[in-house]
Amino acid sequence: MELLHHYTSIDTLELILKNRTLRLGRLDNVDDKQESQLIHEKHWAQYLFISSWCKDHDENSRLWREYTDNKGVRISLPRFPFEQHVLKSKPELTLFFVDGSISPVPLSDIYNDKWMFFLPPINEEHYGKDVIYVDNPEEHISPPITQDSDGYHLNGLFDLATIKDSNLWSEQNEFRYIFFVVPGHPGIMAKWEATGDPKFPAAYMANCIVKGIPSQLLHFDVKLGKAIEDVVITMGPECSNEDFERTNRLVDKYTLRGLVKTSNLS
Template identity: 30%
Template sequence: MNQCTDFLYHYTSIETLALILSNRTFRLNSLDQMDDLQEKETSDIKNIGQFCYISSWTDDETESIPMWKMYSSLDSGVRIKLKANPFKLFENTPESIKEVSVLPVTDESNGVYLKSIIPIADMMKKGYICPAAMSNNILHKVEYTSDPSKLYPKLVTYEGDKFSISLGTLGIHKNIHWEFQHEWRYILQFYPVNINQDPNILPTSVQIMANKILHGLEKQPFPFYDLQLDDVAFSEMEITLSPKISAGYRLIVNSLIEKYNPSALIHNSSLLGLI
């Protein structure tokens, strides 16, 4: 997280709210599905944005009419408030990894296990890797710019006949025309490489994947990923109803909260009766 913020806000539909509440998850979508068509582009690799997954939030506590209209609805939407970094941390115990590993697993950790927001066992079972999941630094404040070198970053570095690809700057910059969003993003990179194999073979698999990405031949492992919410963060959720919400939609939101998250708070919009 490149700056400090305590709470963030997310405008969405009541249908999406129902899925968030019932599954206790938040969805990250890849950059090639964003409304800003510049998002997926770089100066040197075609459509590499498909490997970068984000969830968009804002730090603007004041309700925004454009945000209601673009990402929710004035009469049938909600704005969710959650603490920053609300995702569950999983302990990657030898037992959990042993269940899916093709290689023997030993326990030399003395009971201290690496924690991650995505279980390593899930990566091994489904054949992908997400290095940033092991970090507590997936939240980034978007920088708005008109600098082409930032909007279309160069990701490939060559050293002789070898090369490396870094997605570290992807998804962090947006055109100044989007500055009204005051956006923060959770950003993860997912790569389609199977880490559940002989360590002697893995480097070759990684190199093959990198070559396919470089030439635009590799495909994303999945179009989205749902991150599990931490129980405490989930219970402290606050929901603002859209400014023109109908009695029926208000009843639906109340019913959803009563069933799935009774400790969550519901607020009327500060724009109620004004638009």
């Protein structure tokens, strides 16, 4: 089974295990300021929520150093460790899903008064993506939606938040979960429910992106599924005995078969 790896603190590990959730943070708060600035200038970094993982099986000394100061943990889970929710069509909203469509979030968390997914997280290949490393990222990033006299036009929606500078970041070999979420609006939901016409939410969401309507959502938590029971935790190269003891207690308390390993770089 292919595993992905997330380098973080023991405190964050505790929150993940206790709440059984993975937190996706806003793209305008990531460590790559070049990336966030390129996107933020067009208003839409605030609508992109990501969680970054490494595809390398071998431990990455740079990630240990930058994200844990060599004293945190590496969390290893399958590529899509989330709960699975079957989405059922709602003809009254002119909203249809292929039979058996699976999402990591229920329909009530895709469209509601507080937020709306511009891209519903249905296709794993769309919301879980390999990062692409290029020499001049500014030449590869374009607005996801534009407006002219003919209306709105969609551009490269499934490449969002996947472009980074190869000279700075390629050794991270990154995989990302990416949710595209805009602010909700009670009036829009009411119109949609009253008329069943999807043009109301579609036009509203497009307008959010073009005009940069501020988002109050700072992060998005998604529930983890049964995969968390078999999580593999690798301890940082400079973790103390106390760190090992604390991590073992957490894994014993919150998982069924979780494993704690010593770093190969210790």
